[in-house]
């Protein structure tokens with residue numbers, strides 16, 4: 060290592076140091092912080108100050124010319140050396156936003172310990188030891204042990220889910236191309252860097268699909284259009300420029316700034332990274348954005364369930380407390396304590412644990428089927444998916460596009476379109492996709508026959524490019540014949556390609572024809588493109604499309620005098636050179652996969668940017684109905700009503716722009732549908748982000764992968780049917796828990812109201828017994844993710860339905876109250892346990908056992924719509940869990956722990972009464988279930 064490079068490598072760090080030392084430790088600010096805020100708040104505020112400073116510096120940099128900017132960032136156009144990059148990586152840390160890092164273990168522990176349920180346990184525990192003269196240690200110890208157990212189990216579950224999420228994220232990587240060199244004097248090479256390895260000063264390449272890896276200043280741009288919807292919600296891309304700008308308007312007015320997370324929609328360029336990780340603009344809004352972005356069907360469902368349960372709890376508990384106070388059964392503080400314990404009984408506080416357990420299990424299951432779930436909650440949305448919108452290439456068709464025909468405007472085989480297409484595909488730097496690859500492959504073969512493959516591209520110098528975009532659907536390069544290999548091109552390229560400046564445009568054939576005024580005939584002569592000829596060419600293209608061929612048009616325009624710059628408006632008055640036809644055959648598995656999705660009641664719609672005829676042909680081949688097909692233009696000219704109808708009935712939508720793809724997804728969602736979107740292109744990113752579940756593939760563009768929730772390691776619809784089934788199992792086991800827990804807890808709570816009115820002088824169960832009951836039941840429920848789900852349940856999409864949940868709770872819940880009432884009657888009248896003092900232990904113990912047993916046994920009835928054990932049995936884990944809970948409940952009164960809880964050993968005959976009650980209860984629930992299914996048409 061030379062001393063020169065060492066000096067240079069140290070410079071950046073010290074310069075940035077100086078910058079930071081001004082910002083992070085301004086003495087008065089720090090002192091003020093210390094005086095006013097807690098250490099955690101102080102840290103957060105310091106971070107905010109640092110970020111603001113970094114953003115100010117970014118805006119400041121926007122006004123620098125490129126050389127000054129690079130000097131300021133201690134880098135140059137060749138990029139960083141490996142050593143500089145390594146030093147900066149140590150200094151600034153990996154390029155990760157703090158908000159997306161997993162919480163530390165102590166944060167999880169703190170959250171687990173401060174859950175309302177846990178706080179209540181502490182309050183109840185302390186209430187036994189704080190009143191002087193009434194200190195009761197055993198219940199205190201018991202409640203504290205309960206607190207410990209609940210905290211540890213919640214903490215372990217949270218740790219498991221965090222590490223599973225991290226494992227899944229580690230399977231998925233995002234990249235960017237940066238220029239780096241080994242030493243200062245070495246040649247700079249573009250290298251594929253993982254996004255987390257990008258550091259300030261890195262010089263990165265921008266092509267369509269690139270996601271800005273940090274906050275950057277653009278130093279070179281050619282028709283660079285950047286999508287900022289991830290930040291601003293605005294779907295129209297913004298034109299970016301290179302070079303100094305007036306920065307007085309702020310960050311969004313500086314057209315040379317590319318912010319982290321935004322992406323290149325079209326065009327090419329180079330940018331230098333200024334800020335990374337927590338210093339970026341997006342890091343300040345990351346948590347807000349993630350909140351906004353996560354309102355999927357699942358999240359909406361969970362929110363609704365939470366509010367519903369809170370509503371029910373508050374209503375019933377208020378009723379109990381008021382009745383107790385009214386009858387003077389307890390003093391207000393004990394009534395409140397009892398009320399809170401009852402609330403704990405109703406709330407399924409294991410819900411987050413059960414949901415997480417289910418999600419983790421499902422996500423890890425999907426990895427086996429070669430799909431990575433980026434956001435584990437998406438797994439439920441896949442199960443709920445009713446419509447899958449998909450693009451066409453690589454999904455329905457193979458990812459192996461082959462060029463099979465190159466024809467002129469007369470339909471005769473001609474090498475000119477291929478050679479021109481080849482020049483265009485090789486020289487364009489923007490979006491190179493499988494069509495370009497197919498052209499290059501075919502041209503290489505074709506040219507090889509003529510022995511001139513090498514040198515053709517060298518013979519032409521690209522002087523300008525008008526990059527591809529999905530609105531124009533074409534790309535142009537402007538070339539000049541170079542001097543290095545005089546003869547090489549002439550044999551291949553049509554006569555019109557001479558030594559002049561020529562623009563070669565290739566793209567969707569309809570668009571190319573619209574902008575052409577002449578064509579090259581069989582003799583190589585340019586003729587006027589009449590209406591008649593146009594119809595003839597269109598007819599020829601239709602025929603190729605009907606054979607399943609994708610067709611691109613190629614046209615040229617010659618400039619006698621080179622222009623200073625070229626843009627879209629120059630793509631006019633062109634000479635149509637001919638067509639390139641590609642074979643894009645459907646995958647063998649597509650028919651089966653579509654059928655599988657249909658069997659799972661998932662409707663498939665194809666949303667493509669490609670031509671209508673070829674899309675219809677492919678869809679027909681794979682079994683997608685093609686009776687209602689629409690093109691983007693048709694949709695545009697429709698009234699709102701017509702559009703709604705078209706989106707509803709249509710199965711194939713062609714020639715769509717990226718915004719139209721998103722509009723269709725949005726519209727389906729507004730009709731209450733859960734929508735999935737499968738796509739891999741830049742043009743799919745908006746729709747992917749907007750869908751309830753965005754699905755992309757590992758080979759996709761970075762922007763599509765970024766927007767997706769699930770990444771398939773193989774682009775196959777077959778994986779999707781596994782994903783759908785897994786999602787539905789996850790949903791099934793979650794909803795089972797919610798319905799079972801809430802309905803039986805609701806029943807118990809309702810029985811408490813009945814008891815409060817019936818025998819106002821004492822409580823049917825003590826607060827501590829409610830908590831014990833609740834805890835035993837919850838332990839048995841932790842086995843729920845391992846339960847099996849009936850095949851019939853997996854047949855249709857399942858989504859959260861709050862009305863259904865409410866109906867379930869109020870219809871099934873109170874059934875248990877009937878038998879609770881019967882136990883109360885036996886206790887009061889047969890045994891005479893009604894003094895609320897000497898016989899209180901008997902009364903409360905017998906109801907404790909009865910309520911725990913009914914609640915646990917009923918799990919087997921509620922978990923399936925079929926006849927339990929005979930037609931559908933739970934998994935062994937659930938059988939074991941519920942069995943042990945029942946045994947524990949019955950044994951408890953005989954143990955010292957039982958007496959601690961105030962339990963008494965009840966007469967053997969009372970067990971007989973309880974079992975009889977339970978038997979009758981099971982019969983009634985079976986009957987109730989049959990009626991419920993008949994009326995509501997569903998069970999779970």
Ligand SMILES: Nc1ncnc2c1ncn2[C@@H]1O[C@H](COP(=O)(O)OP(=O)(O)OP(=O)(O)O)[C@@H](O)[C@H]1O
Pocket residue numbers: 449450451452453490491492494495527532533534565566567568610611666667668669670740742
């Ligand atoms: N490399 C290219 N050069 C020129 N034109 C292209 C190129 N790639 C695509 N096009 C044109 O743009 C249109 C839309 O692009 P594309 O087919 O990739 O859209 P899409 O919605 O992703 O379709 P698909 O469903 O097939 O993936 C194509 O039909 C084609 O006419």
Ligand SMILES: [Mg+2]
Pocket residue numbers: 450451452739740
């Ligand atoms: Mg595509």
